[in-house]
Amino acid sequence: MQDPKVLVALDYADINQCMAFVEQLEPGSCRLKVGKEMFTLFGPQLVKELHSKGFEVFLDLKFHDIPNTVAKAVTAAAELGVWMVNVHASGGRRMMEAAKAALEPYGDKRPKLIAVTVLTSMDQSDLLELGIELSPLQQVERLAKLTQQSGLDGVVCSAHEAKLLKSQLGEDFALVTPGIRPTGSAQGDQRRIMTPVEAVTAGSDYLVIGRPITQASSPAEVLSSINAELSA
Ligand SMILES: O=c1ccn([C@@H]2O[C@H](COP(=O)(O)O)[C@@H](O)[C@H]2O)c(=O)[nH]1
Numbered sequence: 001m002q003d004p005k006v007l008v009a010l011d012y013a014d015i016n017q018c019m020a021f022v023e024q025l026e027p028g029s030c031r032l033k034v035g036k037e038m039f040t041l042f043g044p045q046l047v048k049e050l051h052s053k054g055f056e057v058f059l060d061l062k063f064h065d066i067p068n069t070v071a072k073a074v075t076a077a078a079e080l081g082v083w084m085v086n087v088h089a090s091g092g093r094r095m096m097e098a099a100k101a102a103l104e105p106y107g108d109k110r111p112k113l114i115a116v117t118v119l120t121s122m123d124q125s126d127l128l129e130l131g132i133e134l135s136p137l138q139q140v141e142r143l144a145k146l147t148q149q150s151g152l153d154g155v156v157c158s159a160h161e162a163k164l165l166k167s168q169l170g171e172d173f174a175l176v177t178p179g180i181r182p183t184g185s186a187q188g189d190q191r192r193i194m195t196p197v198e199a200v201t202a203g204s205d206y207l208v209i210g211r212p213i214t215q216a217s218s219p220a221e222v223l224s225s226i227n228a229e230l231s232a
Pocket residue numbers: 009011035116118119120121156157178179180188190208209210211212
């Protein structure tokens with residue numbers, strides 16, 4: 001597979017369980033996402049180990065801080081050699097521009113830089129509690145436009161927003177969509193969900209999938225069947 005669409009969210013507390021799963025995978029079949037849980041537990045060494053096995057890594061730490069701090073954090077991610085890194089779009093234009101500028105010295109070796117819009121675990125009622133009187137679609141659209149104007153490569157959104165964002169922001173602006181649930185898998189804490197095939201049809205470029213794969217009795221088989229479905 002040239003550009004695998006599935007980004008497996010490695011949200012394991014147990015490093016042995018994680019590596020036993022990774023050992024069953026081919027780097028061409030997926031990319032791996034390291035998030036807050038595993039990075040806090042195992043640090044940059046985990047990312048280095050995944051790189052040494054040939055995997056590209058999305059470092060999903062969702063930086064949200066003042067521009068100087070976020071610029072330094074994405075620089076650290078670039079030094080680690082990750083494929084993708086992210087910030088929160090709600091950190092604002094100056095923060096996103098500082099992050100983008102910090103990666104410029106890395107040229108074509110720089111990580112892709114994307115921004116989280118509205119978490120896929122949130123719905124309209126969560127936004128209202130934050131004082132945001134827009135629908136998730138409207139808020140995602142607003143933050144995605146700001147992200148594009150700030151020069152970033154794409155956004156994290158749900159697949160429900162993919163069709164609108166592709167038509168408004170163009171093919172090259174990457175849409176990374178968590179909240180992917182193959183038919184029959186548990187929704188858990190996610191709110192804006194779609195199946196893998198529906199998400200790609202809607203315009204998602206990359207599908208973030210965690211528990212439906214990692215908590216399955218045969219995780220590698222679930223990944224293979226999702227890949228097969230996507231290439232049918
Ligand atoms: O809006 C967002 C941003 C990030 N995530 C992350 O994706 C995975 C999803 O895991 P599942 O087990 O498939 O729900 C997880 O690591 C989140 O931190 C997200 O879900 N939504």
